Amino acid sequence: MTRSDLVTRLAERFGQLTQRDAEFAVKTILDTMSEALAKGHRIEIRGFGSFSINRRPPRMGRNPRSGEQVLIPEKLVPHFKPGKALREGVDKVDTVTHAEASADHSDQPQKD
Known part of the structure; x- marks a missing residue:
């Protein structure tokens, strides 16, 4: 799902929002x-x-072209940790999808 898909879904779900209002809401939140x-x-x-935010400490890397060592500086990178409800929801959908796929294939005769 892209940002524009999210805007479209929001505008469709809430009829009182125009496409422009939905776009403004998504932009403001992000x-x-x-x-923050x-x-x-x-x-x-x-x-x-x-x-x-996770901190990546400085480390020594290698330039792939010349092979010389290069100091890679410290970085701060965003990190997302899914909540329990999201993890269980995704796992439930995945389990249902696999079960349906297995059921579809179990009806077919086995090839020798």
């Missing part, structure tokens, strides 16, 4: 989340998951 993470804050959305 911008606010980005700003940039400031080092943690974001927790119950039932969905949490966003935080």
Whole structure:
């Protein structure tokens, strides 16, 4: 799902929102989340998951072209940890999909 798909689904689900209002809402939410993470804050959305910043320490790497060692500086990277409800929901959908696929193939005769 892309950002524009999300805007379209939001506008369809809430008839009182225009496409433009839905786009503004999605942009505002994502911008606010980005700003909070940039400031080092943690974001927790119950039932969905949490966003935080992880620190990657500096390390020695290797230039693939020349083979010489290069110092890779420290980085701060965003990290998402799914919540229990999201993990279980995804696992449930995956289990149902696999069960349906197995049932579809069990009706077919076995080839020798």
